Every structure is written in C-alpha cells, then in structure tokens.
Amino acid sequence: MKLKSRILQIYRGIKMNRTFILKQRKSSVPTDLKNNIKLARKGFLGESKTIYNFSKNEMKYYLSDIQRLRTRYINAPYSFILDEKVVFESMYKSRLKIPQSFSLIKKGKLIPLHQEYKMENINDLIRYLDSNEKCVIKPIRNGGGYGIHILSKIDNDYYVNSKRVTFNEISRIVEALDDYFVSEFITQGKFGASLYSETTNTIRIVTMIDPATNKAFIPIAVQRIGNKDSSPTDNWTQGGLSAEIDLETGTLGKGVTYPREGILTYHDYHPETQSKISNAVIPHWDIIKKEILEAANLYPYISYIGWDVVTTDEGYMVLEGNNFTDVNLLQVHKPLLKDERVVAFYKTHGIIK
Incomplete structure (x- = not known):
C-alpha cells in the first residue's frame, strides 16, 4: 500500500507540474522570465504578481497556484460526482434547482x-x-x-x-x-441581464466543510459578468469581470477584469454597457445562500465545491458543482488565507502546512 500511495503521489506531482507549466505558457498577462522563475519557486504563476498585487500585499496570505492544483484531490475518491455533470445532477436535484x-x-x-x-x-x-x-x-x-x-x-x-x-x-x-x-438552457433573470445581456452571468460560491464542526461554510463568493471578449460565456480569464459578493447582504463590489494589459482595472459600471455593478444587490441571496449550504451538508465527504449559480426572476438555478475552483478570480479581491477557517480546512487536507 505504501508503494502504491507513493506512486500515486509521484503521478499527481508530475501532472500538477505539467499543468502549472502549461498555464504559465498560456497566460496572457505580460510578465518576464526573471519574475516567472522567482514566483514559480514559491508556487505562483508569473501573472499572480499582478493579479494579487504583490508589490503591496503579503504573499503568505494567498493560496498559491500549485496549492490550488493540489485541491483537485481533496474530494477523492468522490471527485467524479462533481466531475461528471450528469452524476452531479442526479445526486443533488432533489434539493436544488438544476437544469434537466x-x-x-x-x-x-x-x-x-x-x-x-x-x-x-x-x-x-x-x-x-x-x-x-x-x-x-x-x-x-x-x-x-x-x-x-x-x-x-x-x-x-x-x-x-x-x-x-x-x-x-x-x-x-x-x-x-x-x-x-x-x-x-436557463434564461437568466432581469438582474443578470442588467449586468450584461449577451452572456449568462453566473455566481461562483465556494463551500468548505469545516473540520472542527463538520458543517459547511462559505468563505467567498463572486459574481462573474461577461463582455464581448468572453462571450458566449462569462469566463474571467477570457476577458470577463469578477465582482466580490458581500456574504451577508448579497451586495456587489466593483467588477475587476483579468489584467491582460498588465494592470488590474476596477469598474463601478460595466465598461461596455455602463450598467451598474458596484452596490447592485443579488436577488434571492438569502435563499440561495441557505440552500447551497444545505446542499453542501448533504454529503460532507464531498468537502470542497465551487457552485455555479444563475439568478432567475423566480429564484435561481445551479448549473453545476466544480470539484476544484479557480482562485485567481476570488483572491483578486482578497486573500483566502486570512480566514482561519480556510487555513484549518486546507491544512486538514494537506494543501498547506
């Protein structure tokens, strides 16, 4: 068993390093080789210097890009429930509104x-x-x-x-x-369409099972917003915007775009349509938050989920649950490791020391 476990660790390590290198090559954020090597030694992609503004912010509070890749295995051996979208639907449709x-x-x-x-x-x-x-x-x-x-x-x-x-x-x-x-196909409600009508604009809600209580909590959530660059989706690294959600009120902060030009740009209004982003309030937020937490508690052995939610005029729909989430569109707003519950969660699963 020890040999099998060691072989699995080596395989995962090779796969993570390969993915890391591919992401480094594909990044569209301007960087230089010296910067990339320096950050890679600490587990970060070169683009992270810009995204997380390391000239002002302390690196130790940010989950690194290589640590993020390790989170892929937190839910193992149950990862397939989230990886296989049809299996996800069958597991959660009794408790959540999910497209057929x-x-x-x-x-x-x-x-x-x-x-x-x-x-x-x-x-x-x-x-x-x-x-x-x-x-x-x-x-x-x-x-x-x-x-x-x-x-x-x-x-x-x-x-x-x-x-x-x-x-x-x-x-x-x-x-x-x-x-x-x-x-x-789920047609988003008036709220999502008001942000940008040409894409379905989804909320990414992260849930973790607290190792101390064995109950789910939400450390962060963001509203993704599309534009002409990301269309037909709201993908952040393809050019869309990410706005942090106040977890208590459902109020949006400023929308920030992926720094393709090497500069983070924050927007109170959508740069193409001038629709309001900052201080807009997500409808049905209390219900969404409550029912996502209830669903996360259904199977506590699936302890790490990135939920994609779209608001409708009647309520909401959950498009999918992700086995591991991108963290750049989250941590562009704030570092995850300043939350003690998040630190305890990642330590429990061997992601950080």
Whole structure:
C-alpha cells in the first residue's frame, strides 16, 4: 500500500507540474522570465504578481497556484460526482434547482436520459429546438465555459453560439462530439441581464466543510459578468469581470477584469454597457445562500465545491458543482488565507502546512 500511495503521489506531482507549466505558457498577462522563475519557486504563476498585487500585499496570505492544483484531490475518491455533470445532477436535484439533462452524446450518438424528451437523434434535438427555442450542449467533464455550444432557433433560422447554421451543420457538429450532454438552457433573470445581456452571468460560491464542526461554510463568493471578449460565456480569464459578493447582504463590489494589459482595472459600471455593478444587490441571496449550504451538508465527504449559480426572476438555478475552483478570480479581491477557517480546512487536507 505504501508503494502504491507513493506512486500515486509521484503521478499527481508530475501532472500538477505539467499543468502549472502549461498555464504559465498560456497566460496572457505580460510578465518576464526573471519574475516567472522567482514566483514559480514559491508556487505562483508569473501573472499572480499582478493579479494579487504583490508589490503591496503579503504573499503568505494567498493560496498559491500549485496549492490550488493540489485541491483537485481533496474530494477523492468522490471527485467524479462533481466531475461528471450528469452524476452531479442526479445526486443533488432533489434539493436544488438544476437544469434537466436530455441526452448524452457518445461518439456522435445521442443517448436519451429524460423520459419526457426522448432525444435519440438529431431530429429529436431539432424538434426540441422548434418547441423550446434554446438548449445547450456541454462537455461532461469540463469547466470554465470551454466547449459549450448554445443552440437556438430564432424565427425560422438555427444558430450555434450566435452563428447562423443549417440543419446539416448542426448534425456535423453533434456527430463530432464525444462525452457531451444536451441540457435545457436557463434564461437568466432581469438582474443578470442588467449586468450584461449577451452572456449568462453566473455566481461562483465556494463551500468548505469545516473540520472542527463538520458543517459547511462559505468563505467567498463572486459574481462573474461577461463582455464581448468572453462571450458566449462569462469566463474571467477570457476577458470577463469578477465582482466580490458581500456574504451577508448579497451586495456587489466593483467588477475587476483579468489584467491582460498588465494592470488590474476596477469598474463601478460595466465598461461596455455602463450598467451598474458596484452596490447592485443579488436577488434571492438569502435563499440561495441557505440552500447551497444545505446542499453542501448533504454529503460532507464531498468537502470542497465551487457552485455555479444563475439568478432567475423566480429564484435561481445551479448549473453545476466544480470539484476544484479557480482562485485567481476570488483572491483578486482578497486573500483566502486570512480566514482561519480556510487555513484549518486546507491544512486538514494537506494543501498547506
């Protein structure tokens, strides 16, 4: 067993270092080699100097990028419940409002999941669009808004991610997919649309199980807001904005954009639409917070979840739960390790010493 455990540790270490190097190469934040080497020795990507403003802030209070990669294994061996989006739906749909999944896509073939909408082929998919106007196709095991296809019918035309397409083009797109699923499209409410109407703007809520009480708590939550660079999603590193949420009141702080130009820029108003961000209040916040905590307490062995929530005019929907969360769009607002509960949580799971 000791040998097996050691081999697993080595494998995870190699995988984390490889991911770290790839992220360093893909970062669009201006850095220099000397800075990158200096920060890498401390477990941070070169971009973190800008994102966390290390010229003014103490590095010791920030979860590093390599430590963040280690959090992938906190929920093991139950990570698949969050990694597999269809499994997540089946586990939590009795307690949370979650979009319905209609079909799996395996090697271009549709496998129905839903009794009412038996989506077995491309014709069934088109019939659903004809009646319901929109649906979404997502990777089963991916996050960050990557690989998403939003299908819609407007008047008599079909669209994929706002591009007009033919029936045959939709068919070819679906036939090229593997390990995807078709889900109902959730239309955000007036609040989300007021922030930016061209993307679905989601809330990221982090929950942790307190090792002292075995109860869930929320250390931080942010509202993500899309723009023309991130469209059709609200992904922060693709150009969107992140605004911290006051956990007591649901009030938004300023929105900050990913520093592609090497400078953090904070916005009281959306830079494209001039819609108000700072001091806007999330509707139904008390209900959202209460029910997310209740869901997090359902399975305390799944102790670390990044919940993606969209507000609707009737309440909210949980789009997915993530096995481990990006922390740059969180810690751009404040360091996680100034919260003693967070420190105790990460220490318990061997993420920090």
